[in-house]
Every structure is written in C-alpha cells, then in structure tokens.
Amino acid sequence: MEIVARSEELKRIIRGWRIEGKTVGFVPTMGALHKGHLSLVEKAGQACDVVVVSIFVNPTQFNNKEDLKKYPRTIDEDKRLLQESSCSILYYPTVEDVYPEEDKRVFDFGMLDKVMEGEFRPGHFNGVAQVVSRFFDLVQPDKAFFGEKDFQQLAIIRAMAKMLNYDIEILSGDIVREPDGLAMSSRNTRLSNAHRKESALISETLFESKELMTAKNIKEVINFVVEKINESALLEVEYFNIVDGNSLQPLDDWSQSEYIVGCIAVFADEVRLIDNLIYKNFQNVR
Incomplete structure (x- = not known):
C-alpha cells in the first residue's frame, strides 16, 4: 500500500x-x-483491480464546528488496518490539497436534501457533494463504494453523479453492526460506557418495529419507535422518518411505495448517531 498526500502524485x-x-x-x-469501512474496501477489491481509499475530515460538511473539532482522528491505526486490506493507495491529503481554492459551488438536489439530515444539518450535503465530486475528479474511479448506514448521503451522491454526468458506478455496502446491533460508526468511540450500552436500544427498537407493520400504520410505528427510545434517560430521538427509498419523502401508508425505509437520528448525550431499516424493498433497490 502506498500513502499519497498530494493530488498530483495520486493522479500520476x-x-x-x-x-x-x-x-x-x-x-x-x-x-x-x-x-x-473495511467491508467496503474488500468489496472494492473484489470488484476492481486496484483500490484507492481516502481519509479526509472534510470541513465543508460540518455545520457544527465543535463537531468538526471532536471528530475522531486515528490515522496510525487507520494505516495499520488498511495495510491488511485490499487498499492499493491511501490518499491522505491536507485541506489545501483538496481545496486549493474555496469551493463556492451550491448544488440543487430538489427535495432530497430538505428532509431528515438535510433539515437538521443545513449545508451538510452541499459539503458532501463538494468533497465527493472533487475526489471523483481526482481519482476518476470506475466504481465508488459507500455504506448504507448513511442512507440519505447515498441518495445524494447518486443524484450528484447523475447531475454532473460522472461515468462512475455507485455501489453500496450493507450496514455492519456490533454484536449488540448498534450500527458501526466512527462516532461510537466518543460514547461513554453507559451511553454505548444504551445505544443498542436504537437498532433493537427498529428491528422490533418491523414486526408491527401488519398491525400498525406508519404513524403508529413512528410513535412506537420514538416513544420507546425516548423512554431511556440517556437517549433522545432527533427525528425518525419512514420514507420512500427513492425520493426520501415521508409516507403516510405502507401501500404508497414498494421501497420503504425508516431513517433515524438519536442523541446519546452530545454524540449524534444515525441508523436506518428497510421495511419494504420489492424493487430490490441497492
């Protein structure tokens, strides 16, 4: 594995x-x-001859500057893990290398970025589109791989790739969970022991809610999830939406779509955790 810090070297x-x-x-x-992350690297290694992995904490997608400061940085351990993976090149740039000039582009994603994460983190997805498009221009990959935990982000990136006419196949990887069900996230390392233990309630409640589909309507399932998680003194739901998996717009009835996803954000003290669950996927969308 090579480690590259400059975009010109990467392109060469x-x-x-x-x-x-x-x-x-x-x-x-x-x-x-x-x-x-490593499951995505391995998936990329199986699908492609060579794999580029970037590590870059992108400042333009943080609407909360304190969150940017506190975002975990573990580059030595990251390098070790990637050495043992299918990674061919680690691109580990500075902010100046990624943004030699200020990126003032503003993307219009219609209603895709007006709900859920977009509603509670204004500007977040514009920053995501800025950095991912910049990387696409540098790497020009045949295939790019993203985790399904960030479900709305995946939809945004697919829309951006279409908008900018990238000839890149956008592929997703399943949510990888801890043994107790908590979706793996870099933010999990910031949880206290008590909050880490209690956070398993998020996925537990989502899985339980899927069993209620035949007996309860969408509003009732939403209420069940929010109320059960909020019963915990250590957790607070920011939002839980049940949406069409393509448009990301909220649904009122299970019959309104063949592709239905529940997306949630929960605060465990100051740490913000997201997760999602597919309720229905008759379109077999991935």
Whole structure:
C-alpha cells in the first residue's frame, strides 16, 4: 500500500494504472476506520483491480464546528488496518490539497436534501457533494463504494453523479453492526460506557418495529419507535422518518411505495448517531 498526500502524485499513479488497463475502485472515508469501512474496501477489491481509499475530515460538511473539532482522528491505526486490506493507495491529503481554492459551488438536489439530515444539518450535503465530486475528479474511479448506514448521503451522491454526468458506478455496502446491533460508526468511540450500552436500544427498537407493520400504520410505528427510545434517560430521538427509498419523502401508508425505509437520528448525550431499516424493498433497490 502506498500513502499519497498530494493530488498530483495520486493522479500520476492512477494514469499509470489506466495505461495498464486496470479498473479503479474508490472508497472515501473520514478515517477512524472500523469493520464497516473495511467491508467496503474488500468489496472494492473484489470488484476492481486496484483500490484507492481516502481519509479526509472534510470541513465543508460540518455545520457544527465543535463537531468538526471532536471528530475522531486515528490515522496510525487507520494505516495499520488498511495495510491488511485490499487498499492499493491511501490518499491522505491536507485541506489545501483538496481545496486549493474555496469551493463556492451550491448544488440543487430538489427535495432530497430538505428532509431528515438535510433539515437538521443545513449545508451538510452541499459539503458532501463538494468533497465527493472533487475526489471523483481526482481519482476518476470506475466504481465508488459507500455504506448504507448513511442512507440519505447515498441518495445524494447518486443524484450528484447523475447531475454532473460522472461515468462512475455507485455501489453500496450493507450496514455492519456490533454484536449488540448498534450500527458501526466512527462516532461510537466518543460514547461513554453507559451511553454505548444504551445505544443498542436504537437498532433493537427498529428491528422490533418491523414486526408491527401488519398491525400498525406508519404513524403508529413512528410513535412506537420514538416513544420507546425516548423512554431511556440517556437517549433522545432527533427525528425518525419512514420514507420512500427513492425520493426520501415521508409516507403516510405502507401501500404508497414498494421501497420503504425508516431513517433515524438519536442523541446519546452530545454524540449524534444515525441508523436506518428497510421495511419494504420489492424493487430490490441497492
């Protein structure tokens, strides 16, 4: 595995790969790697000849600057994990390398970024689109891999790729969970022992709610999830929406869509955790 800090060096290596006819996979991350990230790297390694992994904590997608400061950074451990993976190149740039000039682009995603994360984190997805498009321009991958835990982000990136006419296949990886069901996240390392233990209630409640589909309507299921999690003194639901998996717009009835997803954000003290559950996927969307 090579470690590259400058975009010009990265592009030079990738040009060599292209001359050799190699396919390129790309996994963008913000570091603090866990098994979820590594599963995407392995998926990329199975699908492509070479794999580029980026580690970059992107400042333009943080609407809360304190959250940016506190975001976990574990580069030495990240390097060790990637050495043992299918990663060919780790791109570990500075802010100046990614943004040699201020990125003033503003993306219009219609209603995709007006709900859920977009509602509670204004500007977040514009920053995501800025950095991912910048990386796409640098790496020019054949395939790019993103985790399904960030369900809305995946929809935004697919929309951005279409908007900017990227000839890149956007592929997703399943949510990887801890043994107690908590979705793996870099933010989990910031949880106290008590909050970490209690956070398993999030996935437990989501899984339980799926069993209620035949007996309860969407509003009742939403109320069940929110009330059960909020019964915990250590957790507070910011939002729980049940939406169409393509448009991300809220639904009122289970019959309104063949692709239905529940998306949730929960505060465990000051740590914000997200998760989702697919209730119905007759379209077999991935």
